[in-house]
Amino acid sequence: SAVISQKPSRDICQRGTSLTIQCQVDSQVTMMFWYRQQPGQSLTLIATANQGSEATYESGFVIDKFPISRPNLTFSTLTVSNMSPEDSSIYLCSVEEPRGQPQHFGDGTRLSIL
């Protein structure tokens, strides 16, 4: 399965600032996804990162708050904008290649907002 690397692994940020999280895959993949896991909760899909077009967001998530880039088939970024303490979560990248195969996840970015 693909090797997925996320950076940073963790960060502590001030409220009102923004942070960009990177997801790098060691092979070309069609489907890349971003999830959020709030403290003590399960995972929730934020959006599908589409290569060459705008990301597809799930209900409750908007581009202004979580802009996503997907410049090629091996890389994506998620920005958490204008952060508040409620954004403290683990943010995870996953890939699925090809469609229908099991998704594989990175180890996530643990984000704390003060």
Next chain:
Amino acid sequence: DAKTTQPTSMDCAEGRAANLPCNHSTISGNEYVYWYRQIHSQGPQYIIHGLKNNETNEMASLIITEDRKSSTLILPHATLRDTAVYYCIVRARDQTGANNLFFGTGTRLTVIP
């Protein structure tokens, strides 16, 4: 995608088989059963998946009932490193399936020395 029901927590003695049940009574014909686990501070790890036949790999076995309304993940010889939250997910593999993997609350398995 069909919802699943799992026990909140389970304990298992080290070296014994861990049997984790999952109910998915509304599963559709084109939906597969996937199992993932999440060890503390790590991303979810794929374990196994199946449609209607029993499956086995190096990590676990998956037993799916004939009516496909429930399944059991079996870890044949549980070790302390198997302590994790285990998620049962059903999802279609074709384009009709949503991108979302609905993780639910999972089962917290504790392997006891």
